[in-house]
Amino acid sequence: MDLSPTPAEGAFREDARAWLATNKPELPMPSGETAEGFAVHRAWERRLFEGGWSVVSWPREYGGRDATLWEWVIFEEEYYAAGLPQRVAQNGIFLLAPTIFELGTQEQKERLLPRMAGVEDMWCQGWSEPGAGSDLAAITSRAARDDAGGWRLTGQKTWTTRGAFCTHLFGLFRTDPDAERHRGMTYFLVDLKTPGVTVRPVDKFDGDAGFAEVFFDGAFVPDSDVLGGVDKGWEVAMATTGSERGLSLRSPGRFLAVVDRLVTQYRETPDPSLRSEVADGWMAAQAYKLATDMTVTRLAAGDKLGAESSLSKVFWSELDIALHGTALRLLGDDGALEGPWMKGFQFALAGPIYAGTNEIQRNIIAERLLGLPRK
Ligand SMILES: Cc1cc2nc3c(=O)[nH]c(=O)nc-3n(C[C@H](O)[C@H](O)[C@H](O)COP(=O)(O)OP(=O)(O)OC[C@H]3O[C@@H](n4cnc5c(N)ncnc54)[C@H](O)[C@@H]3O)c2cc1C
Structure with a gap:
């Protein structure tokens, strides 16, 4: 393992450092877990995107700059060394996006990734339920087939980080109630503005309204927003957890x-x-x-x-x-x-x-x- 940087990596570090020094917002930023703070963070992350530094390792056609994994590590070092905070877009760009790159359709990549990179769509993670945390396979939220070419979601998610401020949710729902526990669930991509979705903010113990409960009451999701195949949700979720952990x-x-x-x-x-x-x-x-x-x-x-x-x-x-x-x-x-x-x-x-x-x-x-x- 040779850890000495190549000349290109050295130049990349210098570019990133210079751009961040010139463009970084006033610090410290407010907490991103309040509505006002979230808006400030989102504006900063939009600025990052416009500068070409939002998702450096992604292909250019989706908003990145084709950087290597090493360059991504370098960018992260420079980002945090500049005193900048964790990104409010992180559940999208760091958790969902790698899963879309691995398992999404071409249509999903083209439709979802550029908007995610540009913080137009802000994603939260809808996995946990009141009766399913560590034992994720215990989820009971359901998706029932709808003849209109999609699914109707019913149930409740909880502990949804920044759910009150996000626009979209990636979640697990049971599509085959008779299947064995780890089978019969599907990974859905949901627009939180869909009729039948209700988001209720939950205050954290530091006072910020960073969490939400999300309720589904027959919300319609088209087939094009199934990620990785019907009844394949567990495998898709495991791909996401690799990125998360x-x-x-x-x-x-x-x-x-x-x-x-x-x-x-x-x-x-x-x-x-x-x-x-x-x-x-x-x-x-x-x-x-x-x-x-x-x-x-x-x-x-x-x-x-x-x-x-x-x-x-x-x-x-x-x-x-x-x-x-x-x-x-x-x-x-x-x-x-x-x-x-x-x-x-x-x-x-x-x-x-x-x-x-x-x-x-x-x-x-x-x-x-x-x-x-x-x-
Ligand atoms: C800050 C924060 C942000 C979060 N954000 C999100 C989010 O955005 N989206 C989302 O879906 N969820 C989110 N969660 C929820 C999180 O995923 C769950 O809290 C977690 O999976 C644990 O589930 P639980 O709270 O139901 O605890 P439980 O599963 O009830 O566990 C209670 C205790 O029992 C232990 N335990 C349980 N089973 C076993 C076992 N088999 N062996 C040994 N010990 C066991 C656990 O380790 C824990 O100590 C968030 C949680 C926190 C704290």
Whole structure:
């Protein structure tokens, strides 16, 4: 594995850095989990798109710049090093899009991807239900065949991140109630303006209205908005989870930027008793970067992301809590309650839960990577 950048990669980094320095919005940006903040983030992400930096690794015809996977990693490093926040379009561009590239029809690619890159359509993930979280195969929301060339959706989704502000939802619905649990479900792409869809915002514990419950009452979805085939929803969903747990949602740039801020914080409010904790955090972020480099090397050679994305998920979610926890300890009782470290800590606490809980990831690691017997 040769990690030295090529001249083209060096030039790409310089271009990205220069563009971000000239074009980045006023920081810190408001939370993207409120209606006003979401609009500010969306305008910034539109600016990224217009500059050609929204989805660098996508083909040009869909709004990208044909960059390699390595260049994408470089862009992410520069993006987060510039102090920029996670993208509110991320569930579309980082979760749904790789699945559309892999399993979508040509018509779906042409219709959906450019609008997603340009933040005209904002996608949220409609998988969890009140009775189905870790056990996703327990979903009961249904899709019934309609003679008009489509499906009628009925049921309820919950914990839909930014669902109150998004325009579209990708969701799992049961199309064959008699089939075995992991069969008989289908992956639908739903316009949230469709009659029969009701979105109800849910406040998070930090006060932002970042979640939603989404209710379906006979909403019509045409056949052209089935992704990956009728009754194939489980396989399609597993393709999405590889992106969610593994590479694309949690690029190392994000944690390298956090650990840089942590080192700066240590210099501002030094506490020798926390010195080795800061050093451990720095080393863990570098380790995550190196492990990702190894994954990128494999993927660039044509390999696929498999169950090892679960290892990555456990690592980044625990790392995020550790880095923010150390920063709060550095700030001490007076400084810790307000500000970006506390907001970041609150969000980090959710890391072991979303994208499949860490207990579930450990089950996957035990069974699929270590080959341990199922209980
Ligand atoms: C910040 C955040 C954002 C989210 N965004 C979305 C979203 O956009 N779209 C969406 O669809 N969902 C979203 N979710 C929901 C998330 O996917 C679920 O919370 C998660 O899958 C866990 O499901 P649950 O909450 O029903 O908990 P449960 O499944 O009821 O689990 C409760 C506890 O039991 C443990 N447990 C359950 N089964 C097992 C087992 N077999 N072995 C060992 N332990 C087990 C779990 O690990 C957990 O600790 C989000 C959640 C959070 C916190």
